[in-house]
Amino acid sequence: MNIKVLDTTLRDGEQTPGVSLTSSEKLRIATKLEEIGVDYIEAGSAITSSGERDSIKEITKQGFDTEILSFSRPLNIDIDFCLECDVDAVNLVVPTSDLHIFDKLNTTKDQLLEMSNAAVEYCKDHGLIVELSAEDASRTDIDFLKTVFKSAIDVGADRVCVCDTVGIFTPETSYNMFNSLREIEVPISCHCHNDFGLAVANTLAAIKGGACEFHSTVNGIGERAGNTSFEETVVSINRLLPDYDTNVDISQIYNISKLVARLTGVYIQPNKAIVGENAFAHESGIHSDGIIKNASTYEPMTPELVGRSRKFVIGKHMGTHGLDNRLKEIGLSVNKVQLQQICDNIKVLADKGKTVTDVDLQAIADDVLNVNFEDRIKLKEVTIVSGNTVMPTASVKLTIDDVEVLEAGVGIGPVDAAINAVKKSIAEFDDIELVEYHVDAITGGTDALIDVIVKLQKEDKIISARGTEPDIINASVKAYIAGVNRLIEM
Structure with a gap:
């Protein structure tokens, strides 16, 4: 019917x-x-x-x-x-x-x-x-x-x-x-x-x-x-x-x-059925292991049915199966000993009450794998012009492989203008897409430290990067450039 x-x-x-x-x-x-x-x-x-x-x-x-x-x-x-x-x-x-x-x-x-x-x-x-x-x-x-x-x-x-x-x-x-x-x-x-x-x-x-x-x-x-x-x-x-x-x-x-x-402006609680951010998220090691073997073990429907995708959450309840899957998603391949070490280090961090983000995961994994990248793109300077009667405009000076580049961009706000200026500066990497942008104030007051986390994608690789500064524009630009550096080295 x-x-x-x-x-x-x-x-x-x-x-x-x-x-x-x-x-x-x-x-x-x-x-x-x-x-x-x-x-x-x-x-x-x-x-x-x-x-x-x-x-x-x-x-x-x-x-x-x-x-x-x-x-x-x-x-x-x-x-x-x-x-x-x-x-x-x-x-x-x-x-x-x-x-x-x-x-x-x-x-x-x-x-x-x-x-x-x-x-x-x-x-x-x-x-x-x-x-x-x-x-x-x-x-x-x-x-x-x-x-x-x-x-x-x-x-x-x-x-x-x-x-x-x-x-x-x-x-x-x-x-x-x-x-x-x-x-x-x-x-x-x-x-x-x-x-x-x-x-x-x-x-x-x-x-x-x-x-x-x-x-x-x-x-x-x-x-x-x-x-x-x-x-x-x-x-x-x-x-x-x-x-x-x-x-x-x-x-x-x-x-x-x-x-x-x-x-x-009425946002969805994380645990809301079907559309909540946690509806198809798994942290428990038992659940993650079951999901990897057969999704029906802990999901009543596939996330794709409703336009979603599954995600494995990094935390103290996780197991090595879910962690290995998440590491592969961000382009890292590890052996069993390295995987267990990364898992143990994550649990130490989580036991202290800290939420473990993708940025933390990458830092922990890099430490275990002893990965050190030399940044090809380095930020030198950011300048912003903005006001009630002026379209926000940004100019950035950076170096790419030690070659200085100066570029300007406009946007709907100063952060957007600054990111657009960076994108123009690194046009040779135009296959990199910004897919998520998140801001938190991690201290109080008007001089609070701003924590910006961005998620960038290049083909099938997705990584997160962080920038922490008192200035949201600098934090955003640094997070974006850090992510680009990471992706072009993968």
């Missing part, structure tokens, strides 16, 4: 405290959602503001195959704004619990039914597809919920949705409610919140109970504890529910997760 996906990252997800997306950012996310096969995109709430309407219009005018919706209350003014935005459909949200009807709306059930039906009719008269969402359905009397749904369907509603607005479903109660709604004659959807950490489990239970659509947000962002996680639910359906599937290209899951994290 094919399960439809309604993504509400741009509406419910944007209601995450502190998140406000620009029109161009919303369009980038919507475009990616369309590309990966999401069936419905809730682009926003048209009643919110003129800026919100402009954002929705930017999306609707793209001519996506994906159905574009706007959130709407059962009020003509809301619906008129949806029509102005030229959306295909509305997510018409109608409160159905006694708590919401009596305490929030201060109305009666009969009046609520009348308002709901009138709104559906108004939408249909104006050519809109209607998904009627019952707000706080999980605390609604089941007989009244059926009445609301059936009345809406009688006047033209195309789909209905059960909303677990405060996240109180359990998988059992979710399954039971959807199973009891099988008599509903239109597609039924679930919209779960994660207040008790059960949103994904409740959504999967709803699907098994009869739901043929679910609402979710990328990375599970949203108000309070967030919404059903898009990536966790889609991959769970793919891997755990053999009788169900979606139209989503799960190989793009990680890409859209990173995009949304970057644009919203």
Whole structure:
């Protein structure tokens, strides 16, 4: 059975405290959602503001195959704004619990039914597809919920949705409610919140109970504890529910997760399922050994399935099998005695409470192997010009094999300008790519030491390098040059 996906990252997800997306950012996310096969995109709430309407219009005018919706209350003014935005459909949200009807709306059930039906009719008269969402359905009397749904369907509603607005479903109660709604004659959807950490489990239970659509947000962002996680639910359906599937290209899951994290500023906890940085990372020696022999021993799916790659983490729990694999990844070949010595030295460092980075690994390995490189590229001088009215410009003086080179570059910031100037200076090594850049302040105060770690790649070789200085620009340039020196000697 094919399960439809309604993504509400741009509406419910944007209601995450502190998140406000620009029109161009919303369009980038919507475009990616369309590309990966999401069936419905809730682009926003048209009643919110003129800026919100402009954002929705930017999306609707793209001519996506994906159905574009706007959130709407059962009020003509809301619906008129949806029509102005030229959306295909509305997510018409109608409160159905006694708590919401009596305490929030201060109305009666009969009046609520009348308002709901009138709104559906108004939408249909104006050519809109209607998904009627019952707000706080999980605390609604089941007989009244059926009445609301059936009345809406009688006047033209195309789909209905059960909303677990405060996240109180359990998988059992979710399954039971959807199973009891099988008599509903239109597609039924679930919209779960994660207040008790059960949103994904409740959504999967709803699907098994009869739901043929679910609402979710990328990375599970949203108000309070967030919404059903898009990536966790889609991959769970793919891997755990053999009788169900979606139209989503799960190989793009990680890409859209990173995009949304970057644009919203809501970053992903390392241990988050599917997309967290540790989701396919292994440190334990037992685990690493098993993974190398057969990945299925400690992974329920291959990382490539969701656009990821596996990594072996350097630390005190690691074993020689994982370490040997990591050393080969950075271009080092060692014998058994050297491997054990490197492993022992890493554990000594880790026992002191230090996180062992790739830079530390390389330093330890070089010490054991007694590797000494003469740097071919040496930095002599860095000069930066930057200001409110001046594009950041950098000039660098360095030597390559004792030949002095002077070059300049511009960038979006002084660090970018300095790195660009270095790249121009070492154009003969243009096959080296900067793939990762990380900054930490390792002391306090405004004069803090800055620790810059970069990851560089040349063909299939990837190495890390570090620069530590009070000045972030010098630290960045030194780290970059150190990495290049390392790669050209490998």
